[in-house]
Amino acid sequence: MDNRKHLNIPEKFAYIIRTGGANLRYSEFNVSYAIAVGEISYIALIGHDQCGMVNLISKKEQCVEGLVQIGWEPDMAKDHFMHFAPLFEIGNEIDFILSEVKRLRIRYPKVEVAPLYYRVDENKLYVIKE
Numbered sequence: 001m002d003n004r005k006h007l008n009i010p011e012k013f014a015y016i017i018r019t020g021g022a023n024l025r026y027s028e029f030n031v032s033y034a035i036a037v038g039e040i041s042y043i044a045l046i047g048h049d050q051c052g053m054v055n056l057i058s059k060k061e062q063c064v065e066g067l068v069q070i071g072w073e074p075d076m077a078k079d080h081f082m083h084f085a086p087l088f089e090i091g092n093e094i095d096f097i098l099s100e101v102k103r104l105r106i107r108y109p110k111v112e113v114a115p116l117y118y119r120v121d122e123n124k125l126y127v128i129k130e
Ligand SMILES: [Zn+2]
Pocket: 001, 002, 020, 021, 022, 048, 050, 051, 052, 053
């Protein structure tokens, strides 16, 4: 989901699902579709450092304020944040990527899933050793 980087991928090379925290739990149908209809057999799950989905509670005020500024009622904005933040909080980037990779491997046993980690300041992609 991060807007700091753009992936340069050739046309028709890959399905790309961008989500906060490399969290595919709420994009499962998109993944299933890519596998079943797009016939993909590999998933590169790319997380990154400095992820906004880490320590979400620290962004509560900023998020609520941003929603209020576009016209939301403060209580509605607070409730919205408190409802969804726990679902999207990932804790630690690397631990979350590894747990998500495990979950995807169980869900899609014939698909290879690779845990990758991007360091934003270095512009480098790493394979996470399991
Ligand atoms: Zn992120």
